Amino acid sequence: MLTTKQTLARLLLAFSDFILLNVCLYASYHFTTKYGFEFTKYSIFKALIFTWITWFLSTYIFRLYSEYTVYKFKDINKATWRTIVFHLLAIYLLLRSNPTFPPHCVFIYSLIVVCGFLFSRIICIAIMPLVKFNFEKREAHILAIASVGGHWIELLRIMPLFKGKNVTFISNKASLSNTVKDYKFHTVPDANRNNILKLLKCIVSVFGFILILRPQVIITTGAAPGLLGIVVGKILGVKTIWIDSIANVDKLSLSGVIALWLADRVYTQWEHLSNPKIVYSGNIL
Amino acid sequence: MIFVTAGTQLPFDRLIKTIDNIAAEFPSTCFVVQALHSNYKAKNINVLDFISPSDFAKYIDDAQLIISHAGMGTIISALVKKKPIIVMPRLAKFKEHRNEHQLGTTKQMDMLGYVDVAYDEYELIYKFRQMWPNRVVPRSSIGQVASESIISSLNDFIKY
Numbered sequence: 001m002l003t004t005k006q007t008l009a010r011l012l013l014a015f016s017d018f019i020l021l022n023v024c025l026y027a028s029y030h031f032t033t034k035y036g037f038e039f040t041k042y043s044i045f046k047a048l049i050f051t052w053i054t055w056f057l058s059t060y061i062f063r064l065y066s067e068y069t070v071y072k073f074k075d076i077n078k079a080t081w082r083t084i085v086f087h088l089l090a091i092y093l094l095l096r097s098n099p100t101f102p103p104h105c106v107f108i109y110s111l112i113v114v115c116g117f118l119f120s121r122i123i124c125i126a127i128m129p130l131v132k133f134n135f136e137k138r139e140a141h142i143l144a145i146a147s148v149g150g151h152w153i154e155l156l157r158i159m160p161l162f163k164g165k166n167v168t169f170i171s172n173k174a175s176l177s178n179t180v181k182d183y184k185f186h187t188v189p190d191a192n193r194n195n196i197l198k199l200l201k202c203i204v205s206v207f208g209f210i211l212i213l214r215p216q217v218i219i220t221t222g223a224a225p226g227l228l229g230i231v232v233g234k235i236l237g238v239k240t241i242w243i244d245s246i247a248n249v250d251k252l253s254l255s256g257v258i259a260l261w262l263a264d265r266v267y268t269q270w271e272h273l274s275n276p277k278i279v280y281s282g283n284i285l
Numbered sequence: 286m287i288f289v290t291a292g293t294q295l296p297f298d299r300l301i302k303t304i305d306n307i308a309a310e311f312p313s314t315c316f317v318v319q320a321l322h323s324n325y326k327a328k329n330i331n332v333l334d335f336i337s338p339s340d341f342a343k344y345i346d347d348a349q350l351i352i353s354h355a356g357m358g359t360i361i362s363a364l365v366k367k368k369p370i371i372v373m374p375r376l377a378k379f380k381e382h383r384n385e386h387q388l389g390t391t392k393q394m395d396m397l398g399y400v401d402v403a404y405d406e407y408e409l410i411y412k413f414r415q416m417w418p419n420r421v422v423p424r425s426s427i428g429q430v431a432s433e434s435i436i437s438s439l440n441d442f443i444k445y
Binding site: 140148150151152153157158160175179217241246247248267269283 | 358364387436440444
């Protein structure tokens with residue numbers, strides 16, 4: 001369990017970031033008015049709301065201040081860069097929808113936000129060792145994805161891994177929920193390479209589930225929904241694991257090769273396919 | 286009872302045709318066959334399109350012998366239940382699968398001694414006549430869950 005001290009530290013981080021963002025906004029407002037642009041009250045209000053919403057969303061999506069993120073330099077790094085890109089993207093979209101917004105104000109704002117977040121994260125890295133989180137006990141929320149059929153049966157073979165953990169399963173056949181009665185289970189539409197519409201439906205569904213469930217780890221044994229999970233996980237900075245099917249004896253599956261680019265770890269079940277990037281550690285038989 | 290399963294992705298007529306011929310040869314044997322419908326109309330057996338996961342588990346339980354395509358789902362299910370299984374790979378050259386991975390799986394499973402295999406129709410008939418009904422024994426079996434090594438490796442990676 002988290003102590004009060006740790007919760008306070010995280011709250012403090014979040015609060016200081018929030019203040020920092022508002023200072024960023026004020027600074028860019030100050031610089032822009034210096035260049036002779038007059039803001040209406042309405043546009044100031046709009047900018048303020050925009051800043052708060054993007055901050056809140058990025059906090060939610062990338063878990064900027066969660067006990068899982070703030071513990072490791074690597075995770076802080078991951079979340080920070082994604083937050084910055086998310087902010088820049090949001091600013092760009094705002095600019096596109098409001099052509100009257102002064103571009104140099106937006107430019108200055110983006111620059112200050114980037115510097116601000118990097119600064120805040122350096123402070124985060126600096127003060128975290130002082131708080132001494134107990135990370136042995138932290139519990140990850142795991143999302144396990146597999147299509148119906150062999151992929152699902154292979155996933156069930158590693159059930160001992162999930163024992164006592166907070167796991168949610170996702171597959172594309174509702175009746176499979178019987179096989180994982182003790183866990184949460186969700187269904188996504190089926191997808192394959194040949195049907196674009198179905199694939200889009202599946203993408204939206206997987207994206208939605210990952211946004212709502214916000215797992216810290218995504219583990220999949222394969223096929224299209226699993227690969228989509230890896231892609232979404234990569235975007236959101238989730239730790240992703242791809243286990244290539246035992247059926248792929250001669251070479252990694254096409255999905256596996258794509259996962260090799262995106263996933264944090266790719267397993268093969270055949271020793272002769274392993275290399276420094278593809279991990280072999282026994283098979284599921 | 287003999288449970289035959291050809292998977293649900295593409296038709297696998299070579300297997301169904303062979304089973305149809307075998308069923309004609311052994312009229313007293315009961316066959317449960319699952320395969321996608323296609324141009325080939327079986328005369329001696331009744332082909333089911335899709336069976337639910339619970340029915341699938343039941344048929345695996347009841348079967349004395351399983352004949353299947355080289356799908357790992359069926360192979361693992363049979364090995365866990367210690368059921369004899371003959372595997373015949375789908376081949377991409379007959380448009381039975383997108384690529385030739387089932388051939389690789391079959392060769393490897395054969396080499397490691399897990400399952401009985403038949404690479405074509407003639408070998409399947411030959412194997413079947415050899416085994417049925419008196420010499421039906423499972424070639425190997427596996428435990429309920431995966432090996433400790435892969436689970437502990439995954440656990441470490443999730444934790445670290």
